[in-house]
Amino acid sequence: MHELGIVFYIIRDVKQAALEHAVSKVSGVVMNIGEVSTIIPGYLKDCWRWAADKEELLKGAELKINTIPAVTYCEDCHAEYGTVAHGKICPHCGSEHTYLLRGNEVEIKEIEVPNN
Amino acid sequence: MDPVKIIEIKKSVFANNDTDAENLRKELKTKGVFLLNLMSSPGSGKTTTLIRTIGLLKDRLRMAVMEADIDSDVDAIKIKEATGIESIQLHTGGMCHLDAEMTRQGLDNVSMDRLDLVILENVGNLVCPAEFDTGAVANAMILSVPEGTDKPLKYPLMFSICDVVIINKMDVLPYFDFDLEKCTEYIHMRNPKARVIPICAKTGEGVDAFADWLLEKVQDWKQQ
Numbered sequence: 132m133h134e135l136g137i138v139f140y141i142i143r144d145v146k147q148a149a150l151e152h153a154v155s156k157v158s159g160v161v162m163n164i165g166e167v168s169t170i171i172p173g174y175l176k177d178c179w180r181w182a183a184d185k186e187e188l189l190k191g192a193e194l195k196i197n198t199i200p201a202v203t204y205c206e207d208c209h210a211e212y213g214t215v216a217h218g219k220i221c222p223h224c225g226s227e228h229t230y231l232l233r234g235n236e237v238e239i240k241e242i243e244v245p246n247n
Numbered sequence: 248m249d250p251v252k253i254i255e256i257k258k259s260v261f262a263n264n265d266t267d268a269e270n271l272r273k274e275l276k277t278k279g280v281f282l283l284n285l286m287s288s289p290g291s292g293k294t295t296t297l298i299r300t301i302g303l304l305k306d307r308l309r310m311a312v313m314e315a316d317i318d319s320d321v322d323a324i325k326i327k328e329a330t331g332i333e334s335i336q337l338h339t340g341g342m343c344h345l346d347a348e349m350t351r352q353g354l355d356n357v358s359m360d361r362l363d364l365v366i367l368e369n370v371g372n373l374v375c376p377a378e379f380d381t382g383a384v385a386n387a388m389i390l391s392v393p394e395g396t397d398k399p400l401k402y403p404l405m406f407s408i409c410d411v412v413i414i415n416k417m418d419v420l421p422y423f424d425f426d427l428e429k430c431t432e433y434i435h436m437r438n439p440k441a442r443v444i445p446i447c448a449k450t451g452e453g454v455d456a457f458a459d460w461l462l463e464k465v466q467d468w469k470q471q
Contacts, residue, residue, distance in 0.1 A: 133343045133375035140260045152254050159251065169374060169404070219403070219436065227436055237260045243251040 134174040137237060138182045142189065144239055149188055152244075159193045159243035165236040166201040167214055192243075201234025264379055267347035271354075271382030281364045281465040282350075284383035286405065289371030291391040292415040294322050295448040296457075297366060301330040303458040308363040308465060313337055313353045315345045315370050322368065333357055344375035347382040364465050373398070377405040385464055387457075391416040392425045399433035406437040410464075413457055414445040 145160055160179075164170050176194050183189040201214035205221035206228040212221065214234055221229050259265075275282055287293050294314075301310060311333040314322040323336035337353045339345060345353075350367060357365060367383060369376045388409045390398055393416060399406040406412065412434050414427065431443045442460060446453035 133378065136342045136344065136346075136375070137260060140263070144256070144258065144260065144263065148254060148256055154254070169378070239256040239258055239260060241253050241255045241257070243253055246249055246252045 134170060135178040135182070137170060137175065138178040141179070141194075141239060142182060142186060145242055146186070146188060148239075148242060154242075154244050155188065156245055157189050157192045157242050158245045159195055160189075161195045161197065161240040161243070163197050163199050163236045163238040163240045165199045165234040167231070167234045168237050170237055172196045172198070197240060199234055199236050202232045203229050204232045205229045261378070261380075264346050264348070267351065268380035268382040271347050271351055272384060275382070275384060276468070278359055279469045280359055280362050281385075281468045282354075282381075282383045283364065283366045283461065283464075284369055284376075284381045284386045285366055285388070286369045286373070286376045286386065286409070287371060287389035287391075288373050288394060291371070291389045291394065292448045293368050293371070293389055294325055296389060296413065296415060296446065296454065297326060297368060298329045299448050299451050299454040300458050300461065301326070301332055303455060304364070304462060305330065305332065307462060309361055310364045310366065311335070311357040311362050313350075313357065313365060313367045315339055315349075315353075315368060317341060317343075317370065333362075339370055342370075343372050344370055344379050345381055346379045350381040350383075363469065364461070373402040373405045377402070377408055384468055385410045387411045387413065389413045389415050390430070392419050392423050396424075396426045396430045396433070399430065399437050403437050406434050406441065409438065409441055411442045411444060411457070411460060414443065415448050417445045417453065418447040418450060 145157060149157060164172060179194040183192055202211050203214040204211050205226055207226035208224040210223045219229060220227060285293055312326050313335055315337045317339055320336040323334045326334040335356050367381060386409045388405060390412060434441050434443055444456045
């Protein structure tokens with residue numbers, strides 16, 4: 132739903148990084164996207180294509196997505212389990228005292244620059 | 248030689264916004280201005296609740312409202328006509344939420360030096376506004392009876408970031424299968440600290456409890 136807004140943030144951050152590293156062309160951007168980050172990878176890529184092609188620095192650059200599986204931790208039985216399959220309630224002991232360990236990342240991992 | 252060179256970034260897309268929000272909160276603290284971020288789905292009664300709340304607090308606090316919408320200025324006009332307080336409309340340019348930078352730009356257009364409280368009425372949406380820290384001192388949300396008991400389960404992030412959850416349209420409770428006790432339980436499952444306040448913005452019932460909560464928060468913020 133808010134993928135376009137996220138794309139504008141990514142573009143801003145990549146432009147900043149390009150400036151810092153004196154880079155004039157970016158060929159790829161690698162993202163870490165958590166499974167429960169509410170980002171839909173397909174939408175993010177579509178929005179990226181539309182917005183990135185408007186920027187000289189990013190024209191044709193590919194957005195690559197690493198999906199980070201969501202894992203929840205149970206404070207009562209200390210088990211870790213898959214968030215998508217089981218949600219908030221621990222499948223091992225039935226406790227509600229759980230919290231997300233990872234899986235809500237929306238992170239720029241790295242950018243790829245043509246080597247010439 | 249590899250065809251591409253890799254530059255490692257490893258930075259959250261929200262990092263800049265979080266820094267902007269933190270800076271904005273510091274500035275608000277220095278100026279003694281409290282910013283409340285009010286969120287909900289469309290049609291839950293944000294504007295009506297605000298008009299009631301402003302009516303109760305008008306003599307005690309100097310207030311302004313910033314209305315954020317994708318388009319139109321009906322809400323800003325409605326607030327101004329109903330309460331007489333300063334009210335401005337922000338357009339998000341198609342975006343489904345406000346971020347700290349947009350909030351900062353909005354604040355540049357209200358008379359901050361003469362205010363105790365600014366209320367930001369965020370875009371009607373239970374998903375995106377929860378992801379972006381606006382720089383507000385407190386977050387409030389409204390859930391209305393017709394939306395259903397299960398919303399805290401479906402939109403966990405929104406409920407987990409709110410200091411107060413207002414349950415609006417309590418007058419239509421007999422017509423809906425809404426279970427206030429169950430809903431409160433679901434809210435506390437996501438956020439044990441959330442204060443739950445049932446109201447009816449149309450009649451004004453219960454709004455005083457929210458106004459009292461807000462007044463106390465504003466006074467604490469200015470005194471601390």
